[in-house]
Amino acid sequence: MCLWAAHRDRRQPRNLQSLRPLLRRVARRARRTVTRYAVVGGGMLGLTLALHLADEGHEVEILEASDRIGGLAAGWTLGDTSWDRFYHVTLESDTNTRAILDRLGIVPISASAETGVFAEGKLYPITTNIDFLRFPMLSPADKFRFGLTILRGAYARDGEAFEQIPVETWLTRWSGKRTFERFWLPLLRSKLGDAYRDTSAAFIWATIQRLYAARSERGNQERFGYIPGGYVRVLAALSDHLTSRGVAIRTGIRVDSVGTSGDAIEIKLDSGQTEIYDRAIVTAAGPLASRICVDLPDQERQALADLPYLGVVCASVLLRRQLSPYYVTNLVDPAPFTGVIEMSNLVDPAELNGNHLVYLPKYVRPDDPLFDQDDETIRREFIDGLTAIHPDLTGADVVAFQVARARYVMAIPTISYSKRIPPFSTSNPNLFLVNSAQIVNGTLNVNETVGLANRAAADIL
The missing domain is CATH 3.90.660.50 (Polyamine Oxidase; Chain A, domain 2)
Incomplete structure (x- = not known):
């Protein structure tokens, strides 16, 4: 107790201590330039990732092939x-x-x-x-x-x-x-x-x-x-919340390929249109990601295609x-x-x-x-x-x-499955892969999906 008292005047005021995490976040955001992200896939995984990106002040577009968001959670x-x-x-x-x-x-x-x-x-x-x-x-x-x-x-x-x-x-x-x-x-x-x-x-x-x-x-x-x-109600509320944060949600958008254009990401749509982004996060399943991520090395694409x-x-x-x-x-x-x-x-x-x-x-x-x-x-x-x-x-x-x-x-969680899990990052520093294959030793459900998005966002950001 005496030792604590001797150093008491050197301690930060309690109210300042409680503000330190907020001040750190503000400082990080001030240093960070706004990045234009594409999130390919508008299921709960993609929506949660977009929420994290928007929270950090980035520009985000969600590209969803279906006519509605939600993926497996859609109604x-x-x-x-x-x-x-x-x-x-x-x-x-x-x-x-x-x-x-x-x-x-x-x-x-x-x-x-x-x-x-x-x-x-x-x-x-x-x-x-x-x-x-x-x-x-x-x-x-x-x-x-x-x-x-x-x-x-x-x-x-x-x-x-x-x-x-x-x-x-x-x-x-x-x-x-x-x-x-x-x-x-x-x-x-x-x-x-x-x-x-x-x-x-x-x-x-x-x-x-x-x-x-x-x-x-x-x-x-x-x-x-x-x-x-x-989950119809959840998705409607989440869509409104994301839109209010400046996230663009585009449904009925089918992605043909995700490639590179200089230091940027080039996404070609089946409509023939080409979109350019600073970074992209693909949330499609491994075999589908292998098919559309055309500029990844053959070894990376094959590892994704081979996931059962x-x-x-x-x-x-x-x-x-x-x-x-x-x-x-x-x-x-x-x-x-x-x-x-x-x-x-x-x-x-x-x-x-x-x-x-x-x-x-x-x-x-x-x-x-x-x-x-x-x-x-x-x-x-x-x-x-x-x-x-x-x-x-x-x-x-x-x-x-x-x-x-x-x-x-x-x-399918095969023997020693965790050794086969693809990382979030790829050989392209601006392209990331996040999908349910990265749920380790868990069952597929909304809670695990949101948790995966939380971990991926922390890693990417």
Whole structure:
């Protein structure tokens, strides 16, 4: 105490200390010249990057190929209901997403959610510990080992260690061969297809980590959140906010190539127009970035092209009634889709005009024939699959059915994947690549996407 007092008069006044970070930012901005950036891609990743760039006083244009911003977070109209094309939830631990929502003045709503599993032709609850103990598909010894598997994944903190072992090997070691073959393998195949053989245990570790984060403090209930109005509302507010900061958002702009013109970046559009920028950030998936970044060396482009991805074909089904009490139904039995996401068991049905919304996703490789099937064929197959789970479902219950497709959604976390991750910077000092392949040991969701944008912006700026 005396030592502190002896040096007290040398300390900065407390109010000046609190201003120092702000003063440093002002000084940096005063020294920095305004740079004209192009952000190729108007999903949540590109929008968040643009927000950081605008915050630093730069001139920003977002070039989005679609007729609307949002990417995987974009919405559409299903029957008389407007909601998200793909399913999204917000956990209480999603600090990156919640920081954006706070900035926009949007408060997510949290609710308890139940989970089910369809196995051997029956639906079973698997939400609470009691539900799990009653689950007949596994023996008491199998359940004990299964529980150890979950605890091991939930409390392990070094995700990189899980990259060194195949997911099949790790799950078999902890849960046993019988549990792997009867429970885990069907889930892996439904989520990853044959790619599960190339996938590291980091995939299941990241999945367990996120699901465990959704558990309540008592550990017997999952808590998920949703955005009132869906991500349509978030995107509208974010668009207005960016525009007010001087960001130009251009939709319906297809980029043919990103190259160089002297020290500048030259972007050629499919309209034949050429745009010149000081710097560009490309947020397209690795194989797409490889295709358009024509001036990068062959080795860089090939590394991007070789990144293995999964895509998704996701049906949105609007129903007149509830199917089950479960928000998520995991499928052990074979089905044409990966799982059943009954969004209206989380979202207030009033948000959906009294209807019930179900998502039926199917994760497949980008070259899977499912992407080329017409909507009517997918409708027949998926409705038949849904009826196998819920035999009382009739055609009269279906209000609307639409299919969303995305060929490049998530990079497959292969063995030692972190060694393959492309850096943000490229051999061109004015060209940067930021995409979901740079999410390491995590699941693809809005929170991870915003976090990736935060890290990339800190690196680029």
